[in-house]
Amino acid sequence: GAGVSQSPSNKVTEKGKDVELRCDPISGHTALYWYRQSLGQGLEFLIYFQGNSAPDKSGLPSDRFSAERTGGSVSTLTIQRTQQEDSAVYLCASSLGASPLHFGNGTRLTVT
Amino acid sequence: GENVEQHPSTLSVQEGDSAVIKCTYSDSASNYFPWYKQELGKRPQLIIDIRSNVGEKKDQRIAVTLNKTAKHFSLHITETQPEDSAVYFCAASGGGTSYGKLTFGQGTILTVHP
Numbered sequence: 001g002a003g004v005s006q007s008p009s010n011k012v013t014e015k016g017k018d019v020e021l022r023c024d025p026i027s028g029h030t031a032l033y034w035y036r037q038s039l040g041q042g043l044e045f046l047i048y049f050q051g052n053s054a055p056d057k058s059g060l061p062s063d064r065f066s067a068e069r070t071g072g073s074v075s076t077l078t079i080q081r082t083q084q085e086d087s088a089v090y091l092c093a094s095s096l097g098a099s100p101l102h103f104g105n106g107t108r109l110t111v112t
Numbered sequence: 113g114e115n116v117e118q119h120p121s122t123l124s125v126q127e128g129d130s131a132v133i134k135c136t137y138s139d140s141a142s143n144y145f146p147w148y149k150q151e152l153g154k155r156p157q158l159i160i161d162i163r164s165n166v167g168e169k170k171d172q173r174i175a176v177t178l179n180k181t182a183k184h185f186s187l188h189i190t191e192t193q194p195e196d197s198a199v200y201f202c203a204a205s206g207g208g209t210s211y212g213k214l215t216f217g218q219g220t221i222l223t224v225h226p
Contacts, residue, residue: 031211031212033212033213035214040219041218041219042118042201042216042217042218042219043156043201043203043214043216044216045213045214045215048212048213056210056213059213091155091156093212095211095212097211098207098211099211100146100158100161101146101158101212101214103155103156103157104155105154105155106155
């Protein structure tokens with residue numbers, strides 16, 4: 001079946017603009033995660049959604065970052081007033097309960 | 113919070129040799145330890161994982177060992193091949209409802225020379 005799909009694959013934006021990144025998880029997966037990978041670095045947890053529970057936002061670096069998951073499926077990560085330090089690859093992953101994560105190909109965000 | 117340290121940052125081996133990557137973690141409550149392989153420009157892919165109720169797990173040329181007392185775990189790749197060249201990440205989480213809330217190591221760039 002289809003894997004985790006993310007769009008856009010690349011996004012270039014000017015400093016101060018808002019951006020929205022989209023994630024379509026694997027159908028039926030109840031858990032959805034957002035991670036950030038800066039150049040040459042490991043992955044940094046941002047936020048996760050599990051079923052109908054309130055999301056765990058403990059990894060969001062500032063209040064400029066937010067995410068929502070509509071209908072238990074598609075998720076959107078929004079970054080407001082982007083800064084150059086927000087430049088990174090944003091990875092989405094999904095899983096079925098306590099099972100391994102399946103990552104998408106990511107969105108490469110460049111803030112100029 | 114959890115902190116995961118990974119060593120070495122780079123590893124170069126000859127084809128056919130073994131490669132070992134080591135990680136330590138700080139939170140004794142962590143009980144799930146996956147390893148991901150990431151090729152250049154591609155998504156991380158799970159290659160093996162281990163839960164805290166076992167000390168070792170093997171899958172063909174890949175094995176992971178876990179020492180909960182010492183809070184460290186290691187990835188072993190035997191008979192390395194050029195296609196094993198990639199960045200490898202270890203990670204840890206507390207399991208349960210936070211199964212996928214992973215803390216990653218900084219990665220090891222593995223290069224296998226033909």
